[in-house]
Amino acid sequence: xxxxxxxxxxxxxxxxxxxxxxxxxxxxxxxxxxxxxxxxxxxxxxxxxxxxxxxxxxxxxxxxxxxxxxxxxxxxxxxxxxxxxxxxxxxxxxxxxxxxxxxxxxxxxxxxxxxxxxxxxxxxxxxxxxxxxxxxxxxxxxxxxxxxxxxxxxxxxxxxxxxxxxxxxxxxxxxxxxxxxxxxxxxxxxxxxxxxxxxxxxxxxxxxxxxxxxxxxxxxxxxxxxxxxxxxxxxxxxxxxxxxxxxxxxxxxxxxxxxxxxxxxxxxxxxxxxxxxxxxxxxxxxxxxxxxxxxxxxxxxxxxxxxxxxxxxxxxxxxxxxxxxxxxxxxxxxxxxxxxxxxxxxxxxxxxxxxxxxxxxxxxxxxxxxxxxxxxxxxxxxxxxxxxxxxxxxxxxxxxxxxxxxx
Numbered sequence: 001x002x003x004x005x006x007x008x009x010x011x012x013x014x015x016x017x018x019x020x021x022x023x024x025x026x027x028x029x030x031x032x033x034x035x036x037x038x039x040x041x042x043x044x045x046x047x048x049x050x051x052x053x054x055x056x057x058x059x060x061x062x063x064x065x066x067x068x069x070x071x072x073x074x075x076x077x078x079x080x081x082x083x084x085x086x087x088x089x090x091x092x093x094x095x096x097x098x099x100x101x102x103x104x105x106x107x108x109x110x111x112x113x114x115x116x117x118x119x120x121x122x123x124x125x126x127x128x129x130x131x132x133x134x135x136x137x138x139x140x141x142x143x144x145x146x147x148x149x150x151x152x153x154x155x156x157x158x159x160x161x162x163x164x165x166x167x168x169x170x171x172x173x174x175x176x177x178x179x180x181x182x183x184x185x186x187x188x189x190x191x192x193x194x195x196x197x198x199x200x201x202x203x204x205x206x207x208x209x210x211x212x213x214x215x216x217x218x219x220x221x222x223x224x225x226x227x228x229x230x231x232x233x234x235x236x237x238x239x240x241x242x243x244x245x246x247x248x249x250x251x252x253x254x255x256x257x258x259x260x261x262x263x264x265x266x267x268x269x270x271x272x273x274x275x276x277x278x279x280x281x282x283x284x285x286x287x288x289x290x291x292x293x294x295x296x297x298x299x300x301x302x303x304x305x306x307x308x309x310x311x312x313x314x315x316x317x318x319x320x321x322x323x324x325x326x327x328x329x330x331x332x333x334x335x336x337x338x339x340x341x342x343x344x345x346x347x348x349x350x351x352x353x354x355x356x357x358x359x360x361x362x363x364x365x366x367x368x369x370x371x372x373x374x375x376x377x378x379x380x381x382x383x384x385x386x387x388x389x390x391x392x393x394x395x396x397x398x399x400x401x402x403x404x405x406x407x
Contacts, residue, residue: 014086100273101363294366317381
């Protein structure tokens with residue numbers, strides 16, 4: 001894999017901008033990494049983070065094949081403690097990951113103050129076999145491994161109108177049924193599911209949700225990452241799901257299905273989530289944050305977040321046209337319409353497989369939006385060679401916003 005370093009990247013960041021995975025590299029989907037070890041959760045934040053890293057090391061050892069992490073979403077119950085995670089990671093591995101730093105209202109693990117949703121990579125398989133599950137004495141795989149024999153598909157699911165008033169368990173069952181229907185529409189079975197990210201509003205619902213998933217999929221259970229959020233995309237929903245599936249190259253989703261797809265025979269960009277604070281200004285990380293005054297409107301926040309993502313995409317030799325999955329973390333979901341309006345100006349198309357959730361707080365003080373993208377990299381691209389095709393297709397300047405030439 002190759003480190004992505006956009007022009008103007010400050011020194012001393014507690015994350016890197018992204019990694020370009022080599023063509024054919026295996027993508028490893030990990031179940032949620034928590035600080036629980038041997039049935040106990042340490043008390044101190046630093047001890048919890050080291051326990052998470054110990055669990056991660058154990059999981060990667062089970063995966064084998066020189067697997068190493070590339071991207072992480074840190075979820076903390078207090079964003080002021082997130083810096084502990086960056087320091088612990090640097091001390092353990094000597095490098096940083098493409099990362100997003102997010103504060104949720106609670107943790108799905110009792111007494112846990114930090115959890116990690118992770119992706120890893122491994123060199124190409126000698127004999128590609130599509131999807132492989134990795135187990136460790138439990139009913140949920142600790143990881144699933146997808147290689148170049150498969151095409152990735154990104155799916156989303158939410159309860160239907162008839163399930164909205166029927167309680168959380170009925171809503172979760174409806175989500176799983178919706179996923180199965182989407183897979184069946186392209187002649188794939190539920191065994192194609194590699195990972196489920198389950199966004200839930202109430203921590204008490206996770207045990208029955210987990211039991212339902214295990215009972216439904218059995219030996220074909222995907223990796224699982226429960227994420228506590230303040231609100232899902234529709235506030236009346238108890239749960240919404242983002243899924244990754246792997247199918248043979250011969251299977252394609254129906255037209256206009258809204259599924260994002262990625263061929264692992266191509267290069268994949270695992271980029272950092274970027275908040276609405278200008279990042280690529282040179283200097284040091286400390287100077288990047290010093291004196292920052294958040295903009296007044298969510299539209300201005302979105303322009304900043306999108307310009308950060310453009311810097312990463314261009315440095316990787318790719319563009320918004322190649323983004324296949326997007327996640328949008330907001331501190332107030334009532335501002336979603338403003339985010340979508342600005343984001344559409346940049347993409348010039350429907351947002352790729354979007355997930356919108358509300359979290360409690362973002363790590364950069366005053367930030368109201370964090371944007372997280374996955375993309376493929378064209379085979380002809382030269383990493384580090386900036387592209388110019390990602391300007392907004394339709395752009396209305398906001399007060400105090402730089403001109404188009406400054407994007």
